[in-house]
Amino acid sequence: MRGLYIALEGADRVGKSTQVQKLVKRLKTLELQVVETQEPGGTPLGVEIRRLVLQEGTGSPLAELFLFLADRAEHQHRVLEPALKRGAVVVSDRSAYSTVAYQGILGGMGAERVLQLHDEHGLLIPDLAVVLDMPEDAERWEDRAMDAVESRTPQEELRRAYREIARRWPDRVRLIDADGSARDVAQEIWQEVWQTVVTWREGRG
Numbered sequence: 001m002r003g004l005y006i007a008l009e010g011a012d013r014v015g016k017s018t019q020v021q022k023l024v025k026r027l028k029t030l031e032l033q034v035v036e037t038q039e040p041g042g043t044p045l046g047v048e049i050r051r052l053v054l055q056e057g058t059g060s061p062l063a064e065l066f067l068f069l070a071d072r073a074e075h076q077h078r079v080l081e082p083a084l085k086r087g088a089v090v091v092s093d094r095s096a097y098s099t100v101a102y103q104g105i106l107g108g109m110g111a112e113r114v115l116q117l118h119d120e121h122g123l124l125i126p127d128l129a130v131v132l133d134m135p136e137d138a139e140r141w142e143d144r145a146m147d148a149v150e151s152r153t154p155q156e157e158l159r160r161a162y163r164e165i166a167r168r169w170p171d172r173v174r175l176i177d178a179d180g181s182a183r184d185v186a187q188e189i190w191q192e193v194w195q196t197v198v199t200w201r202e203g204r205g
Contacts, residue, residue: 001087001203002084002085002087003033003083003084003085003086003087003088003089003090004084004089004090004127004128004196004197004200005080005084005089005090005092005095005124005126005127005128006023006089006090006091006092006126006127006128006129006130006193006196007091007092007093007094007095007097007126007128007129007130008020008023008091008092008093008094008129008130008132008189009094009095009097009098009101009129009130009131009132009162009165009173010131010132010133010134010162010178011134011155011158011159011162014132014133014134014178015132015134015178015182015185016093016094016132017093018182019132019182019185019186019189020036020038020091020092020093021036022182022186022189023091023186023189023190023193024036024091026186026190027089027091027193027197030197032088032089033083033086033087033088033089034088034089034090034091035079035083035088035089035090035091036091036092037075037079037080037090037091037092037093038092038093038094039068039071039072039075039092039093039094039095039098040053040068040071040075040094042075042078042079042092043071043074043075043078043079045070045071045074046071046074046075049067049068049070049071050071052067053067053068061102061103061106061107061108061109062103062107062109064102064103064107065099065103065107065109065114065117068098068099068103069099069117069118069121069123072096072099072118072123073121073123076123076124080124089197092126095125095126095129096114096115096118096123096124096125096126097125097126097129097131097162097165097173099114100114100115100161100165101158101161101162101165102153102158102161105161105164105165106153106157106158106161111164111165111168125172126172127172127196127200128172128173128174128192128193128196129172129173129174130173130174130176130189130192130193131162131163131165131166131173131174131175131176132176132178132185132189133159133162133163133175133176133177133178133179134159134177134178134179135156135159135179162175163175174192176188176189176192
């Protein structure tokens with residue numbers, strides 16, 4: 001039985017990394033095989049693409065789009081497909097929906113076009129993506145410099161882009177309020193993930 005692909009999405013500094021770890025830990029209590037990963041950066045090629053885009057920057061949404069597609073193809077080949085083929089649950093910090101938000105909606109490439117490119121090249125999108133939604137808060141940036149993409153991306157515009165994604169693809173994308181304690185947010189994420197896991201496990205039986 002094929003595995004399950006779950007991603008956490010949202011703007012930077014909303015707690016995705018923390019929540020990925022919490023979700024992985026909880027899934028493991030169900031005695032499931034769980035693989036934790038991220039995009040970009042889940043492979044050696046992804047690490048280099050992450051450095052190029054986030055540290056040096058390209059200034060071109062089109063260039064970023066194709067760099068992230070290259071990262072996703074490599075990530076799928078080396079991480080996603082092997083894990084899914086052996087029936088594991090993959091939990092990723094970001095996915096194709098980040099590209100839809102940043103390069104598709106905000107970069108002007110078009111959300112539908114970005115997803116079409118994924119479909120044309122057989123690139124996976126998550127079975128479930130949970131978007132952590134939080135208002136812009138300058139305090140979240142006090143101890144960290146912005147990377148090249150963040151510095152040109154108004155956070156409220158990014159938030160609206162993700163809310164649009166959740167509205168347009170409600171069968172695969174869930175929006176949750178992340179403006180609370182890490183424990184409360186983790187519980188909200190689990191409520192969204194649990195039903196997907198139950199349905200998936202029933203299909204395995």
